[in-house]
Amino acid sequence: MNRAIFPGTFDPFTIGHYSVVRRALTFMDEVVIGIGINENKNTYFPIQKRLDMIQKFYKAEPRIKVMTYDCLTIDFAQKVEAKFIVRGIRTVKDFEYEETIADINRKLAGIETILLFTEPELTCISSTIVRELLSYDKDISAFIPEGLEL
Template structure:
C-alpha cells in the first residue's frame, strides 16, 4: 500500500527548516503533499501563489513531493487527497502543546488519520518564518535561513522601492 502524507503549513516564507522536514519526510513516505494553507487569520507577506512557487523551486529535485494549496479544514483536505498521515515538525517543547491539540482534534474528526511528528534538525530549532521576515525587514542577512531565491524575494518585498 502506497503511503501518502500531507505536510501542511503557511510557509510564509518557506525556510530551510521546512525544506529539511520535506526532504526527510520524502524518505519515509511514498508521496508527500506539501499543502499551503490560506489562513484567513493571518496577513501573509507572500500570496498563496508565491508561496507555492517558492516551495516548488525549493523541492524541485525531490520526485515524490507535490506542492498544493488549500482552504478549510486540514482533515477534509487530507481525506480529499486519500492520505492517512499528517506530518508536523517540532522545533521545541513550546511547539508541542499546540501540535498536540491539533493532532487530537484531527484524530477526533477522523480516527484513521495519524499525525507524524518530526523533530527539526538542531541547526534549525530556532528558525521560523516570522523570525526570517523580521530579520529581512531590517535588511539583515538571511542566507542560510531560507533558500537563496526566497532570500531574494524577501529583500524585494521589503525594499523601499518595492511596489508591494
C-alpha cells in the same frame, strides 16, 4: 501508497521546513506540501508567490506535490487521500499544541500525525523570524534552502 501532507503557511519556506520534508521522504512514498490560506495571518509573500517558489524548488522531485488549501487541514488531507500529517516541532510549546491538534484530527478523521523533532541547529529558525529579517532588508540566505528563489 503512504502519502502525507505537510501543512503550513510557509511564509517563507525555511531550512527547517526543508528538513522536515527531506526526513519525511525517508518513510513516505509521497509528501504533499499544503500551503494553508489563513486570512487572519499577515503574510509577507502572497499565496501564489509561495506556491510558485516551493513548486519551482521541488520541480525535479516527483514524490513532492505542492498545493494550496482553504479548508480544515483534515479535509485537505482527505481530499488528497493522505493517511498522515507530518509536522515539525521545535519546542515543548509546539509539542503541546501539535498533540492537541493531532488528537482532534485522529478523532474527527482517523488521520495520524507524525511529529518530527527539529534538528538542534535549526530550532531557532522560524518563518516569523525570517519574515522580520526580510522586512529590515537583512540577508536570510542562511535560513532558507539553497536554491530557493524568493
